[in-house]
Amino acid sequence: MPAIKQYSKKDGSKAYMYSLYVGTDPLTGKPKRTTRRGFSTKKEAALSLSRLQLEIEKNGSIITRHDTTLFEDVYLLWLDQYKDSVKENTFRQTKYAFRDYILPQLGGYRIDKITVPRCQKAVNTWAGQIGMFKLIKNYASTIFKYAISLGICSDNPMAKIQIPVKKKIVSNAADKKIDFYSREELAHFLYCVEKEAELKKLAFFRLLAFTGARKSEILALNWEDVDFSSKRLNIYKTLAIGEKGVIVNTPKTKTSKRIISLDERTLDILKAWRKEQRKVYFAFGFNTSHKTQPVFTNQYNRHIRPSSVIYWMRSIAKKYQVREIKIHEFRHTHCSLLFESGATVLEVKERLGHANIEITMNIYAHVTKKQEEETADRFAKFMNM
Known part of the structure; x- marks a missing residue:
């Protein structure tokens, strides 16, 4: 029989309490007790205890989760x-x-x-x-x-609750800056990468700049995804970080699955890297000749972590004093240069696998704005005045 105890409250007055086992908590699997206090008399405490015991006998164990469940x-x-x-x-x-x-x-x-x-x-x-x-x-x-x-x-x-509304700061500038390399900046950056004499890095940045593929898509590539005969790249998976390390996933949207055409120079760089990869990794005991061999791997022939290529970028930018942009901004670079080369909005959307036309148009707006600013200079040069 649970004991009913008298205790002193903060104001010095006396009250009664009791503690009773009420079952096993399904959340923790541990025995659970409930404590009831604040009774003015021992009789009141005994009556409450009797009612609670009767409820347990009638309905089985009860768990007062409301008392302690966080x-x-x-x-x-x-x-x-x-x-x-x-x-x-x-x-x-x-x-x-x-x-x-x-x-x-x-x-x-x-x-x-x-x-x-x-x-x-x-x-x-x-x-x-x-x-x-x-x-x-x-x-x-x-x-x-x-x-x-x-x-x-x-x-x-x-x-x-009421959703907070963030006030937009009115400005003549664009709401969000989209950064990317110009044609000249990209050419210089790739020249610097080539000077590093590391074909793996050159192959990665070349694909990044000349396909517009996402970093996660390029790092997930296997050699079977590169069709050298038809000059195409098959994009249908992405690399991500899971609970236990690097994992390969399917893309989030259907539009992300696509086939991208490749230029001759990019194909030549990939061929050279595949040849070197086979030679170098064979010396470490890895056979990289099978079709499912990842294109980009670390020293253990496992997928490269996405963060590694960020350090590649920082190292090259610092060494050659070139302007550093984010890895994802190579995608913006490819998009903007496609527009400058005369590609249509739909062509760019399909090549980059944009989920909706708005993303494509956002970059298109930045490109056309730059071209508009150059209109006056082009006209004055034409008139030679």
């Missing part, structure tokens, strides 16, 4: 089933979102006690930290929905 407890339970429903890199990114943003704001609170103002404060904080704060908010909302499905709480306060 937001983080529910998140961890949800994470177990979420893992098998998404790609590995998506799972990894989701965990980071919770670790860096959601759990610091909500993780330590009892989930059934989290209020709308508490959620509003969290969302306001995220809005000041990350552009994709609405996605973070949706992740948090998912946990409340999951808790409701488990009967842990009855309401989703995240569904009642």
